[in-house]
Amino acid sequence: QPRVVTGLALAKSEARVTLAGIPDRPGAMALVFSKMSARRIPIDMVVQNVSEAGRAEVSFTVPQSDLADTLTAAGDAVAELGAGEVLSGTNVAKLSAVGSGMRTHSGVAAHMFQALADCGANIQMITTSEIKISTLIAREKCEEALQAVHRAFKLDKPTIEPPGV
Amino acid sequence: QPRVVTGLALAKSEARVTLAGIPDRPGAMALVFSKMSARRIPIDMVVQNVSEAGRAEVSFTVPQSDLADTLTAAGDAVAELGAGEVLSGTNVAKLSAVGSGMRTHSGVAAHMFQALADCGANIQMITTSEIKISTLIAREKCEEALQAVHRAFKLDKPTIEPPGV
Numbered sequence: 001q002p003r004v005v006t007g008l009a010l011a012k013s014e015a016r017v018t019l020a021g022i023p024d025r026p027g028a029m030a031l032v033f034s035k036m037s038a039r040r041i042p043i044d045m046v047v048q049n050v051s052e053a054g055r056a057e058v059s060f061t062v063p064q065s066d067l068a069d070t071l072t073a074a075g076d077a078v079a080e081l082g083a084g085e086v087l088s089g090t091n092v093a094k095l096s097a098v099g100s101g102m103r104t105h106s107g108v109a110a111h112m113f114q115a116l117a118d119c120g121a122n123i124q125m126i127t128t129s130e131i132k133i134s135t136l137i138a139r140e141k142c143e144e145a146l147q148a149v150h151r152a153f154k155l156d157k158p159t160i161e162p163p164g165v
Numbered sequence: 166q167p168r169v170v171t172g173l174a175l176a177k178s179e180a181r182v183t184l185a186g187i188p189d190r191p192g193a194m195a196l197v198f199s200k201m202s203a204r205r206i207p208i209d210m211v212v213q214n215v216s217e218a219g220r221a222e223v224s225f226t227v228p229q230s231d232l233a234d235t236l237t238a239a240g241d242a243v244a245e246l247g248a249g250e251v252l253s254g255t256n257v258a259k260l261s262a263v264g265s266g267m268r269t270h271s272g273v274a275a276h277m278f279q280a281l282a283d284c285g286a287n288i289q290m291i292t293t294s295e296i297k298i299s300t301l302i303a304r305e306k307c308e309e310a311l312q313a314v315h316r317a318f319k320l321d322k323p324t325i326e327p328p329g330v
């Protein structure tokens with residue numbers, strides 16, 4: 001692997017919130033995010049995949065200290081949408097590989113995911129951008145996973161960056 | 166809105182591929198992405214949300230010209246995993262808002278999604294990073310949606326960037 005991956009980031013103080021079964025119609029996400037914005041909740045990793053049978057699901061991570069507020073705002077959104085449920089998880093950590101030109105290297109994702117598999121870390125969520133591949137894994141596995149991915153990309157030393165990355 | 170959003174990007178020549186019902190166990194994603202990497206398929210927007218009942222779903226976008234190859238590789242992955250199905254869609258376009266400090270502005274997402282709702286563009290997928298909010302919408306809506314989001318953020322003029330962004 002050329003030095004495509006220049007660093008890793010681990011955020012261990014986030015929680016995951018999921019709104020499942022929400023109506024897949026224009027305006028639904030605007031409502032959800034306006035509820036979050038009204039409470040100034042800093043949203044991190046947002047993931048919405050394609051819907052099935054008219055029902056969509058969105059997950060995002062927030063600082064664990066904002067979880068109670070987020071669940072209230074999510075409950076408001078679901079009530080106004082007239083459908084859906086709110087789920088959450090706190091035993092999570094976000095492990096990201098950071099570097100330039102990730103997109104053209106689908107091998108980088110395969111390499112990272114294989115390192116996670118080899119240490120038994122199950123991937124719960126994935127988002128990618130040109131400069132980053134982020135995964136959500138169980139918090140109790142995150143230190144071991146950080147070391148495993150670190151070795152896989154032959155980086156000098158692990159960095160545990162603040163959740164701002 | 167302060168000038169958090171500095172530009173928009175529209176990619177109109179991508180296709181979406183979804184692997185649904187795949188086993189939620191370590192190694193599944195490594196296998197999927199190694200099949201893509203072996204065929205040098207440039208993967209764009211990857212989205213995996215939390216699984217249900219042990220079955221996960223991953224979607225990603227690829228250049229439309231690589232769709233046939235991608236479907237073959239995805240079929241191989243599903244066959245080796247022993248479970249799942251491959252779905253795809255070509256009437257899609259990726260519309261992204263680009264800027265710095267997006268994460269602390271959950272209002273930016275609400276603002277963008279409201280502009281999409283107002284022009285009747287239904288959001289099919291969402292991924293976010295610190296510098297970008299990306300949505301997948303129907304291709305026939307994408308020009309109108311670009312203009313709508315453009316007005317919402319009071320930008321000077323729309324930019325249609327190559328899919329590389």
Ligand SMILES: C[C@@H](O)[C@H](N)C(=O)O
Nearest residue numbers: 026027028029056288
């Ligand atoms: C599910 C949600 O994304 C919906 N399709 C919307 O446009 O808001």
Ligand SMILES: C[C@@H](O)[C@H](N)C(=O)O
Nearest residue numbers: 123191192193194221
């Ligand atoms: C579904 C997939 O992400 C699986 N959990 C894995 O770790 O590969």
